[in-house]
Amino acid sequence: MQAPKLEGFSIHSNPARLVAAGSEREWMDRTSDHYAYRCTPLAIANATGWELLNPSGFSATWTGGNGxxxxxxxxHVAGEKLHQTGFFFGHGIISFHPGYLFRTDPGWVVWVRGSPNRFKDGIHPLDGVVETNWLPFTFTMNWRFTRPCTVHFEKDEPFCFITLMPSVAIEDVQPVIRPLEEEPGLHREYLVWASERSKFSAAKDAGDPFAREQKWQKNYLTGKSPSGKSAADADHRVKRGLNQPVFGCPVNHSAK
Structure with missing residues (x-):
């Protein structure tokens, strides 16, 4: 199946640099034995998109007013112009210009947000879903202060994260709530998982050397059910590696 298109048309000579996002986070590096990276869904989310990097470092202070x-x-560098940053809405909101007009295939849109699992005290990124399959103009990436304070955006710090999503398919999703007991096989697997999880935690707390060496149960990582059966399909991922942007004609990566 051919991969969906994502094209970024630069609208001036020096747009923000667009790069494939990585899974690393400073706060995750600082956890004991890099414990946070054992959460595969967390690391996958970090790298499921592309980041726009801030071309110039600056500080931003909000006095608390709405103007x-x-x-x-x-x-941060005296006299440097902050061409890609401004404020149009007031109410403690900073806007970044990405410097690109993004286009996607029919049926696909861009989810615009801050980089997943990055935190900045005093200010928070605002999410937006943009219909890039037809839009002939660009958008802004917006951050809102959570209190009057001063924050810093460093040079090459990601100020925007974009990823693709189907535009309307989610509207046909019908959530259904059912008792787990109605799926006997799934229920049995859950009970095995719950029992093994409890035993493993108790063994670690008791200082069991095998449990301490194993560190954590790896069912999700290995794609196996608690009973040991292979459960994940070919789409299972333990890490994400997206393509870096290229200049010129798009490259066909559908054979990957």
Missing amino acids: RDDIILRP
Whole structure:
């Protein structure tokens, strides 16, 4: 199956750099024995998209008012122009210009947000879903202060994260709530998992050397059910590696 298209048309000569996102996070590096990386869904989410990197470092101060002049920007390098940053909405919101007009295939849109599992005290990224399958103009990436304070955006820090999603398929999804007992096979697997999880945790707490050496149960990582059967299909991933942007004609990666 051919991969969906994602094209970024630069609208000026020096747009923000667009790169494939990585799974690493500083706070995850600082966890004991890199414990946070044992959560495969967390690491996969971190790398499921592309980041736009801030071309210039600056500080932003919000005084708490709702006007545009209640936000003060100061470049880290004296005299440097902050061409891609501004504020249009007031109410403590900073807007970044990505510098690109993005286009996707019919049926696909771009989810615009902050990088997953990155945190910045005092300000939070706002999500948006943009219909890039037809849009002839660009969008802004917006952050809203959570309190009056000063925050810093460093040079080459990601200010925006984009990923693709089907545009309307989710509207046909019908969530259904059922008792787990109605699926006997799934129920049995869950009970095995719950029992093994409890035993493993108790063994670790008791100082069992095997449990401590194993560190954590790896059912999700290995794609196996608690009873040991292979459960995951060919789409199972333990890490994500997206294509870096290229210049010029798109490359066909559908054979990957």
